[in-house]
Amino acid sequence: MLLNLEQVTLRFAGNTVLDKVDFGVEANTLASLIGPNGAGKTSLFNSITGFYRPQEGRIEFAGERVLRRKPHKVTQLGIARTFQNVRLFREMSVMENVMAGMHCRTRAGAFGAVLRTPGQRAEERYIAEVAHDCMRFVGVDEYADRLATNLAYGYQRLVEIARALATQPRLILLDEPAAGLNATEKASLIELIRRIRDERGIAVLLIEHDMGLVMQVSERINVLDYGRIIANGNAEEIKNNPRVIEAYLGQEDEEMVL
């Protein structure tokens, strides 16, 4: 297991958001996390990446304990993420946004900057190279100099992914990457997610409400409900799991009532 959670419990003011969650992601796989609104999916991401501090349990990544580490430490270990509502540095260029990902892989400081040492300059070139590579990979390189906020929403989501890739992770967490995308954009997102795994060897864990997308990309689907994992398995198994239908998917024929 690349990422492993054991008995993770998270409470807010007496409200148990995650309840003894056991859960794992294998290296080099595509996995999803689904579940009703408020089930605790985003909270689980936040717990893994250090933004929330679960009261109990263990989270390990590649053999390292990550529970209650600071978010930047977790990123350094090799977990990258995107946010449910896009959080780019809006007033900065796409290029600069993606360069942010390289921060934790480089080290020049104030002295280097002021003195423009050869080391610092070489590092700057390296940062630019990687950033360009990541932008090309997701297909936003032509917008490198545009301000992030001026990009269409769909492209903003891609920039966020490029930025996450620039941290050179081994696992990437995507929180509802398809929300607000139209059909065509969704199709290319699916393509991209597969390439991340195939070409870069990065494992992907994704939260999504779009069942079409989830079923198409995931090798393994985990279902969270009221802070508990109620099911996991492949697309077929999940689709037909009565508990999942009851809690999350709803009956097809419910739509008929409309």
Add this chain to the structure above:
Amino acid sequence: QDDAIVIGVQVPTTGSEATYGQDMYNAAELAAEEINADGGLLGRQIELINGDSACDPQQSVNAAGNLVSRDVLGIVGGYCSGATMPTLKTYGDEGLPFVITASNSTQLIPANPGNAFMINSTGADQSKKAAEFFESQGIERLAVIDQGDSYSQDLADLTVERWEAMGHEVVTRETVNKGEQDFSAVVSNVRSSGAEAVFWTAYYADGGLMIRQLRQGGFRGMIAVGDGSNSPQLFEIAGGAAEGVFAFSNPTAEFLPAAADFIDDYEAEYGQSPGPYAPLNYDGLKLLAWAMETAGTTDSAAVIDVLESTDGQSWLTGPISFTDENTLARSNFIILEGEDGAWTFFEN
């Protein structure tokens, strides 16, 4: 040569001390007009330039730079010690004679490059006067309050030192911040310390508030204030509470026998009575002019030489001669008492 002799007047004509500053500027102007009317100085007219210090160190350095660049041949003034301090170097670098007319913190002495002359008695003299006065009144337990600026802190420190050396007790030493309105905590400290007398070493504005609050807070002992509080405005601010308050003061116009004409002229010219520091600044300008006249030149080194050997002749505020440190050789303090909303002469 018809060129005017340009003299800088460095006083705070804006800012919190502007009233005093304006008054001092007027007095210098009056003196210059008198000299000019009398045929001038070395046959030339005197022209004054206002170097507004605003009672602020940085502003006064700028103002000093301004004066120097406009080729002044000497400077009179200096009210707030803190603002006078950094200008010593500016004038010192140019070797210009500087007659300091009001600033009297002893901290100025070591910073003086030798070109400055202080014609107001220093804090050392005042603290001595104060301590002796308290002793003569049978005071044993003294409270000293300053305002955390160069002048009042210096005076307070010196008084504490002297008072303790004389074998008495300073029961509490307090500092308040300029611009604060509420002194109740200090008042209760004073009361609980069992002080018999309070010595306020800072300026009149907050002094008025302090006196009022001391009385309002039930303090019944003696209150004395230093020469920063000898303004008549103290009575306005303190109201009835300032009755019976003592002040150590430089000689102000109304208590100077020689100043009757000065008062008349000043009132005729400016429509108000001269404030506490007008006579000193008037003397300052006259003294500088005299030194130039005596030297027969405006050359700075020569003028400074003359000033150093000033012989003790009498001026409006009394005779002037200088110690080795260029401070006034005698103490010029008098003691005033508040009575019916005005200062009356108490003793010399």
Add this chain to the structure above:
Amino acid sequence: MPAFETFLQAIVNGLVLGSFYALIALGYTMIFGVIKLLNFAHGDVYMVGAFVGFGVLSLISGVVGAGWFGLGIAILVSMIAVGCLGVIIQRVAYQPMLSAPRLSILITALAVSLVLQNSALSLTDGKYTAFRTDLGFGGFEFGRLFISHQAVVLVAIAGLLMIALELFVSRTMYGRAMRAVSIDKDMCRLLGINVSRVVAITFLIGSGLAAAAGTMAGAYYGSIWYFMGFLIGLKAFTAAVIGGIGSITGAMLGGLILGLLESFGTLVPWIGSEWKDVFTFSILILVLVFKPTGLLGKSEVERM
């Protein structure tokens, strides 16, 4: 004076000072609440309030005298007039800045502060103005503990004003709208709230409270001058932050705590009055280190 009486006296002193701080801090906090502005001109609004109160009292003292009744009228008139001034300031100097970068409006606030200060300076020649009343110096004496009548009445007035404000904010729809406006202005508009009126009312009340404090302080301490708002403005700002900026109860609490801290600060033997402010600010920093949003400030729960 025995230790216990000293202690009680310090409490009394702290309460009086704290009431002034609290009244000013309330305006700080309310204004911060609705437009996220640290209104550096607020201390000067207090100063203007003192001068307006003084002017009114001088005008009417011939008729009604300068006793409690006259002072009451002066406070009221000053509150209304200065409240309106607050609204004008908001309209002229702050409203146009709302869409600018957040710190820009801080500079207009500082500029307004300078304008108010220097106008008062020119009008008064920088002199202290004596604020005469007929309230007398009487008081209650318990042993050596002394509480002046003035102090009692002023604390009471301050208390009443604060209670009235608290009721307004917590009980009325407008009070609730004030909180809502501080969170999301556009949403408020969609709910039918006239945002700019809510902001104006906030400035009206905040400035009015400062004016009340100014007039009361003038009468209590006996003199006023153009710079009197500066230091107390900073202190009130500090009080608002200690209490948790944005919180009304916090501002009151912060004001009282700061008042008490200052009055006790000078009592602590090894501190002494010259270190009083160092003591106060150190406590402030400590409070914020351990309670980063102030005593009653809501910690911002971020949902990500």
Add this chain to the structure above:
Amino acid sequence: MSTATGTTTGLVDRLYAAFDSPRRQMLLMVAIVVVMAVLPMLMGRYATTIMTNALLYVVLALGLNIVVGYAGLLDLGYAAFFAVGAYSIGILTVQFDWNFWLAIPPALVAACMAGVIIGGPTLRLRSDYLAIVTLGFGEIVRFSARNLEITGRASGLSNIPEPNFFGYVINSYVDFYYVFLLLAVIAVIASHRLYHSRLGRAWLYVRHDEDAAEAMGINRVRVKLAAYVTGSVFGAVGGIFFSVNLGAISPESFSFEQSVLILMAVILGGMGKIPGVILGAFIIILGPELLRELGELRLLLFAVVMLLIMLLRPSGIWPERRH
């Protein structure tokens, strides 16, 4: 109405745009420095002193700009760092008879330490809370200087010796003008290089969105601390040379008003934008001097002018503009 202001702002912006290319900016800078270098020969002492003061403020404002403009941390106590630099020199040279140049490294270290002390525990605070903490820190420094024996208490320290540079005594007002011109040029170059560096970008990231920055592996506390410390070094350098220029320092020079003045320079000019900040520093210093003839009314007029500038150009005169 909108067309009128529209065209004027349009004009100004086009003017700025003309200087947007790095090459032209460089040329402009060089031209300005050349002009500044010959200026003392044309100006009198007064004008030179004022310009020296303005150059000091350029250094200070650029330093504060790192904290406020780049990293987005509101600092209302910046004068404290200025004070630490000035007093370190004052104490070491006056009380301990150190050589000025030897005293510089300890002064810088002291400023860095001050940056860490105030920054360390408080950088988690939100901007407005940070503002009051820095304000409080500034006051603590000033009150300490006022009360401590070693800082000369309220009267401060005087007779700070003039620096001797390989036998040349730097003492005339012209000497100091060039010293500060040099410092300002260094400050501009350093600011520029920092802005276009990994650390500079990190400051912007943290300013724009702390959480997102953290998710990118940026240690926000460390990055903010770096801003504080870098800013404090600029401030301290200003203070170091300020103290030898004046020869005397006292607590009043490091008041809250001083901090506010520097902040005004930064925001009025245009946060984050080097030419804007320089412009702001000059306006803040030269403005009141140019109005000096007005006496009492000058600060009133200056405040009104400032208000108008902000109302007309809410992001500052020459703001950081990105496209």
Add this chain to the structure above:
Amino acid sequence: MTEPVLRVEQVESFYGKIQALRGIDIEVAPGQIIAVLGSNGAGKTTTLKTISGLVRAQVGRIHFDGEDITRLPPHEIARKGVVHVPEGRHILKGLSVQENLELGSFTVRDPAVRRERMADVFERFPILSERRHQDGSLLSGGEQQMLALGRALMHGPRVLLLDEPSMGLAPKLVTQTMRIVKQLNEAGTTILLVEQNVRLALKIAHYAYVLENGEIHNQGKASALAEDESIVQAYLGA
């Protein structure tokens, strides 16, 4: 068709220099659900914002009940009964669920009416009653959506402008929300509905407009559009 309650005529709107709407005409007949569809950035949100006054129409007219509301500020438009539930819900952070609801009735003077409506909302959305004292912004996405709808109902709207009410909701909740929208409509509220979920939107709407690039690209009976091959291609994907 009866006289429309809301009529948008030739409206053009801008964000600074960017033109977002290029001459939009929409008519909303009372008692109907009108769907507004279109891809990302087509101008759907801007259309709603322009109607509710958050964005000022530079060109064109908007009439409500025969009255010209083009130049009115948003709060006065809201007072007239045009209630906009914006994209992203905008729950007032730090205020409890109940306070959020109360603010929905800011313009309602009569406390009895307020109480009645509150009871009605709690009946419709029991979960809100359960959580009434909790900070509204800490509800999950679906719950927030209900709160946003409930808050709008507190107002007693005549026309509801809904911007992507199903965004980010779990599949089951999407259906549920659409059902609520339909129920509200059946109870007499006129609704202008912006949706990405085209299939469902067309199912409940009476009439629909398709926006592209700030212009009306297509319009017609919802049932007819649902059959239209080109629409299905462009917005329903597979």
